[in-house]
Amino acid sequence: MIIEIKIPTPGESITEVELGKWLVDDGSIVSKNEEVAEIESDKATLTLVAPETGKISFKVEEGVTVAVGELACTIDTDAAGEVALDPPVAAQPKAEPETIKTEASTEKTSSADQRRIKTTAVAREIMEEHHLSVDDIIQGLQRIGKKEVEAVINQPTSTQKMESAPKNLFSRDESREKMSMLRRKLSQRLVAVKNETAMLTTFNEVDMSPIMEIRKQFQNKFIEKHGLKLGFMSFFTKAVATAMQFHPAINSMIDGEEILTPQFVDVGIAVQTPKGLMVPIVRNAESKSIPAIELEIKELAEKARSKKISVEELTGGTFTITNGGTFGSLLSTPIINPPQSAILGMHNIVDRPMAVDGQVVIRPMMYLALSYDHRIIDGKDSVGFLVKVKSLLEKPQLLLTDGKLPEELLLEL
Template identity: 45%
Template sequence: MATEVKIPAMGESITSGILASWRVSDGDTVKKDQPLYELETDKITSEGVAEIDGVIRITVEAGTEVGIGQVVATIDPAATVSKPATAPDAASDKAEAPHTTATPASPAVRRIAEETGVDPAAVPGSGKGGRVTKGDMLQAVENFKKSSASPAPAKPAPETPPAKTPPVPPAAAPQTASAGSRTTRKRMTPLRAKIAQRLVQVKNETAMLTTFNEVDMSAVRDLRTRYQDDFVKRYGVKLGFMSLFVKAAVHALKEVPGINAVIDGDDIVQNHYYDVGVAVSTERGLMVPVVRDCDRKHFAEIENDIAAYAKKARDGKVTLDDLAGGVFTITNGGIFGSLLSTPIINPPQSAILGMHAIQDRPVAVDGQVVIRPMMYLALSYDHRIVDGREAVTFLVKMKQVLEDPARLLIGV
């Protein structure tokens, strides 16, 4: 008897999503726990897996909006027996397997294919099981651009391996021309739509204000330079800036507890725990997974948590539990080169810290003009619950421990 493949429940607030892609084709033989599809919702992207072995029959096409509990396919366990009938051509079947059973492309790969016309089927995959990754596609696009920009009719043929310069289908390559328009329209993903809705909601429902300070990052740089090798040997992970900023933020939250509070109706709820959200940029939009109990964790534990979340975000495996319960958020626009910005609060939190690019600038130190690595810090806060004095004090406390990290050890 065939087993139905249903969209599983993923939390009370999620009622539907977009069936972004199928990882298998109709009629394929699938194994238990094999990924079948990707589902995009307004909060996360998740995978659906097979519950049994069998032959899958797909009933809902990719790109369709589906509800929780909806049947999107069936798996027939009895049909697997009839599949391996012809044994004589086993060798040729195996030879073709890497090409004919390629895993369906991820949304990121499909997006690049649509925008550039590069066929993922012609790109050598470096991912698990030969899967084509976003990096493979970007490299293929770069290779194609280079070969197109510098034509050399006589020499490239013997020198350039065909695998590294994937053919571009004539119909797909001139995407703009075939559209007959100077614009392209595509449907907003549920996650992007939710982000847009939340950002407007925050601007409309909070009295948001931003205050700034700057930090001399010399001490942090020296600390990382002096202890990086020993840190990596002991913990197997690099000592990054983010763990230092997380610990500095926890220190400042303890010094200014008013920022670690939220408005609930007419009440102010004071938090006594320190779960800090770290913003991660992904192809699908900004996500803020939460590092738990940062006040109790060592720098290495925080670095490991952040690295694990970043990987999960890139792979589209972040869960609702990963995003829930933060009391404060840190976002680092500096990795993209931002020198100054006003980050938007992540509700229902009352404040968010913005890190920025480190820039060598002349500053006055003890009456002398010296060049120091400086970073601007921005704290956006809800003025309904946080006063300007508290916001300024918070950044001053951050500045103190970052310019003198020893304060973290003695708690002053």
């Protein structure tokens, strides 16, 4: 039976994609639910999955732009029975099994490992020809292909390494690769922002001691109850969503000759992936708790990095947070994510001497940067918003009262 795999629809407005990379060899036997290719749109990188086990045949080359619905490859399910993916123990040669000795003098047969790890038909043929076991290739792989086996075969021996000429210390070599569709679209959007907005950046700093103390005191209980670690991003997401109530202009955007101000806060969290920057959306952040936001951020980030995220989860957003501090950035001016009008930049936490109540003390400080479109956001709102975010982070208990002091609630102010 021949199964056709066609290019899926990544999103409602997307009509064509680019077949970025084949993850298997043409003509190889693929397993059911195995990822066989990466397809790239201007918003995300997704994967094609084999619906059944069989022999794959490519119909599109790498790097080619194809229309949604076009045939990408076929799978011949009848060819799957030609080679057993997991050969029975009786089919193994009667040679003495290899052993691996640990410090405790325990032994583990590599033949047992080989039965647990899937290998392609081509890989097994080459392994048998060169008398290689799974341990010779690499330990821990879930699937071994032709490329992995050939990498071991072509690896120079220790003698060859010693006899080889010393590496040239001065090189004029260059590498060249085609930009992905996602990277091309991202570059176009960044240039457009610089040319089409009146972008300014205002700065402040926040004492992270209170949040760090909360994480230190309640981290174990949080993990025990919610099953994940408590990070910083959920506090920042909740803080900006709360601060929007006092400065709604930050949540606005230009729509033609009108200013659109949503009554909800959908926060985009910038996530760095191997294919480029993606911004999954935490919707209605103003109505969600810290644990709910933390869990959603974790799930969205994992889906983005594993190419499982949908275009819908990347679409929309009224505000964005980006954290350059994870890479060691001390200070930066983030670029607005259109059609949004503002973006908050987090940075590295550094111990610095601060004046507190007339005394010099060491506090873990973080610089904050708010880039905004000055066409619709005035300096008063931009500065006031960042000051409000700072106060909410330095007094996290205010997040329970929508940013108001308990005394203000008491007096109904």
